[in-house]
Amino acid sequence: MLPWKTIIQMQKDCDTPVYLQIANSVIHEMRKGRVGPGLKLPGTRQMAEILEVHRKTIVRAYEELDAQGWIEMHPSKGTFTSKELPEINGRHFTKNHNQNAFPKTTGYHVKVNTGIRTPVLPLRHIMGFHDGPDMRLIPSDELGRAYKSVLSRNTYLKFMSYVETPGVQKFRATLSEYLNASRGLQTTFENIIVTRGSQMALYLLSIVLFAKGDTIIVGDTNYYYADHVFLLAGMKLARIKVDEYGIDVDAIEKLCRKKKIKALYITSHHHYPTTVTLSAARRIKLLSLAEKYGFIIIEDDYDYDFHYLSSPMLPLVSADTKGMVVYIGTLSKTIAPAIRTGYIIAPENLILELMRVRQLIDTQGDPIMELALIEMFEEGHIKRHMKKALLAYHKRRDFLCGLLNEKLGDIIDFKTPDGGLAIWAKFHKSIPLPPLTEKLKAKGLILSNGLIHNTSSVSMNATRMGFGWMNEEEAAQAVDLLAQTIRSK
Incomplete structure (x- = not known):
């Protein structure tokens, strides 16, 4: 007899009813191939004793398995796993293999769309020149x-x-x-x-x-x-x-x-x-x-x-x-x-x-x-929100543009935007953006590397620097860190 007490996993404090946990465990083992077709299952009374549950729980579990076609119940003969299931060969599991893990990849081919960038974490919990409105103002x-x-x-x-x-x-x-x-x-x-x-x-x-x-x-x-x-x-x-x-x-x-x-x-x-x-x-x-x-x-x-x-x-x-x-x-x-x-x-x-x-x-x-x-x-x-936000963003735009001109005017070329929440900033060719942004990220400051804006073989070495996300104190810290990182070469 199979070690049913070990095979069937139950959690008494789980939201799923116990009888469904039992049925799902049997189905899982049949799919894995450890419980094969035509196998006689213990009677309801015996299984209840093995699993230390009420007999009615086992009766309901068997009825669920029968309704789904996983078992066959024959009067006077007993209960058997269905013979009509496709043959599933058992797999050999290594010691470290998690039998219950969900597959990491499909068993079929999935076309990879290399033309579209992979989604990335927005990292909005880290200070930076994020493009968009400040959630603290909503x-x-x-x-x-x-x-x-x-x-x-x-x-x-x-x-x-x-x-x-x-x-x-x-x-x-x-x-x-x-x-x-x-x-x-x-x-x-x-x-x-x-x-x-x-x-x-x-x-x-x-x-x-x-x-x-x-x-x-x-x-x-x-x-x-x-x-x-x-x-x-x-x-x-x-x-x-x-x-x-x-x-x-x-x-x-x-x-x-x-x-x-x-x-x-x-x-x-x-x-x-x-x-x-x-x-x-x-x-x-x-x-x-x-x-x-x-x-x-x-x-x-x-x-x-x-x-x-x-x-x-x-x-x-x-x-x-x-x-x-x-x-x-x-x-x-x-x-x-x-x-x-x-x-x-x-x-x-x-x-x-x-x-x-x-x-x-x-x-x-x-x-x-x-x-x-x-x-x-x-x-x-x-x-009222728009009036308040507009005043705040206007002030933040002017503050950030003033700082950039003062501390990085020889490195960053930009025009103060008439509107919006970001500056279009072109960095000097001696300061390539991708490595700079990686250094800044390691120091806790986010700046887009601008690669997403390149549409030709020539890199513009430019990016959008959001000013709406940061208040003046945060903007001052960000510009100081940006300047220190650039000047430390």
């Missing part, structure tokens, strides 16, 4: 109260179930009013589909609008994750230089004369990663070119709310009368990255097609968060 108390308020209302229980695919209608209406007032748009809720961040918006658009072999114009350099969404869709990237006035629209016109262009992707307000703003003259011409040559403009306005000079330049979509611009935005930068609330603004026919595909990826968004955000908008919390 209105967390107000958000918590709004979320609790939504969950406590019986009238909102229906939103715990399935809701409209494009997002809660009232939230889309609230968002429409906010965007119309702040960006000069003329939308209704029917022009909006809510997504889980702007990245999902790009992915949906790549599926709905594009086919393999289509050409899309992007900046050189450009937002890495936008590039790779388009490449994954089988598109060809046509890179156009970006200067201090934004993307070169004359070069776009020359390219359109030579070949068919399906679309153009642009971060017009603050080009990613260089932070430059597309000039008014180029905006007018770009819209004209889109109408003339029939290409779609995907305008990714990821940080419109952060502008420190006069009123920010209105987005391209505000002047679009022909339906050529698809506008993407997000509240993830405005409030917090963990709030995965992005949106697409487009004519209704495109919104409908996006809804069809969205069902296959993610049936709906986060209705409870959307309802909480409605309260945040209606109570004025988001407006």
